[in-house]
Amino acid sequence: MTHKIAILGASGYTGAELVRLIATHPTMEITALSADRKAGMTMGAVFPHLRHLTLPTLVRIEEIDFADVDLVFCALPHATSQEVIAGLPRHLKVVDLSADFRLRDPVEYEKWYGKPHAAPELQKEAVYGLTEFYRDEIRGARLVAGTGCNAATGQYAIRPLIEAAVIDLDEIVIDLKAAVSGAGRSLKENLLHAELSEGYQAYAAGGTHRHLGEFDQEFSKAAGRPVQVQFTPHLIPANRGILATVYLRGDAAAVHDALAKAYENETFIKVLPMGEHPSTKHVRGSNFVHIGVVADRLPGRVMVIAALDNLTKGSSGQALQNANLMLGGEETAGLMLAPVFP
Known part of the structure; x- marks a missing residue:
């Protein structure tokens, strides 16, 4: 059976990544692609690396006939998805790649995103999309909220350790490096080549990054009591990857041992031998996560290092993995591409 797919916001990086992955999917067909400023253009014109594919022309959302569509990927900007998804036909399954449905508590959403949620009833319905930990709920969901890419990386490294009770919950520090594509495709002065290249900077330091809302929510749920972490992201002059x-x-x-046991049957998560370090180069363009564990010279201290591709496992690959479950298909379909190296 072939499932008909629409991608809203296809002119952004995550939209293009979805197209790349679905292009070789055995049971999905892209029947509609939307864009705002680039409506009327072909995907090949917007993204020349996709010009070999036969794809629908980009149109505005209101021009799409959803009658025969089975599932929608919503790759729209934060705060835009809420109203768009609220207006979609109820028969559609939806995977949202924005931040709009990640936080279950409307008060927490307003705290981190600065405005009240526009679709609180849908917020209650949404299932958090960290596939390996919400697989059963995702299978039966109509709306799945994709995680933040930084939030996914940190959770893969830490969540099994909270559940196994092998770490001190009051001493968790996440030092994260993120590639520039995580900031989206819109023009921003600080992301110009002359501003970004040859540099390396922290941002949203001191507990202001919005993904902390996800860490608070998910780690506290796993622990059964409040857990707050220290988290500092850094912007690096690379196109893809999070470490x-x-x-x-x-x-x-x-x-x-706790990480190895938690992930021993997971296709996409690889725990390295003790002492080995992962690299973003080793997961580039793939849906894989590599996790390494290193003992510190200080007794009782340990480092966990996790690497994933922010556009694939951190966003569009995760979205496709969830969609496979929602449509009753093979979870790994379209996602077994090997990483691109070097």
């Missing part, structure tokens, strides 16, 4: 170094208090062997 998180997490500093913890705990026994390194117990930490490695």
Whole structure:
């Protein structure tokens, strides 16, 4: 059976990544693509690396006939998805790649995003899209909220350790490096080549990054009590990839064992042998996560290092993995591409 797919916001990086992945999917067909400023253009004109594909022309959302569409990927900007998804036909399954439905509590959403949620009833319905931890709920969901790419990286490194009770919950520090594509495709002065290249800077320091809302929500749920982490992201002059170094208090062997057991049957998450370090180069363009554990010279201290591709496993690959489950298909379909190296 072929499922008909629409992608809203296809002219952004995550939209293009969805097209790239679905192009070889065995049971999905893209029947509609939307854009705002680029409506009327072909995907090949917007993204020349996709010019070999036969795809629908980009149109405005209101021009799409959703009658025969089975699932919609919503790759729109934050705060835009709420109203758009609220107006979609109820028969549609929806995977939202924005931040609009990640936080369950409307008060927390307003705290982190600065405005009241425009679709609180849908917010209650949404399932958090960290696939490996919400697989059963995702299978039966109509609306799945994709995680933040930084939030996904940190959770893959830490969440099993909270559940296994092998770390001190009050001493968690996440030092994360993120590539520039995570900021989207819109023109921004600080992302110009002359501003960004040859540099390396922290941003949203001191507990202001919005993904902290996800960490608070998910880690506290896993622990059964409030958990707050220290988190500082850094912008690096690379196109793709996230590397998180997490500093913890705990026994390194117990930490490695807990991660290995948690992920032993997971296709996309690879725990490296003790002491090995992952690299963003080793997961580039793929849906894989590599996790390494290193004992610190200080007794009782340990580092967990996680790497993933922010556009694939951190966003569009995760979205496709969730869509596969929602449509009753093979979870790995369209996602077994090997990383691109070097």
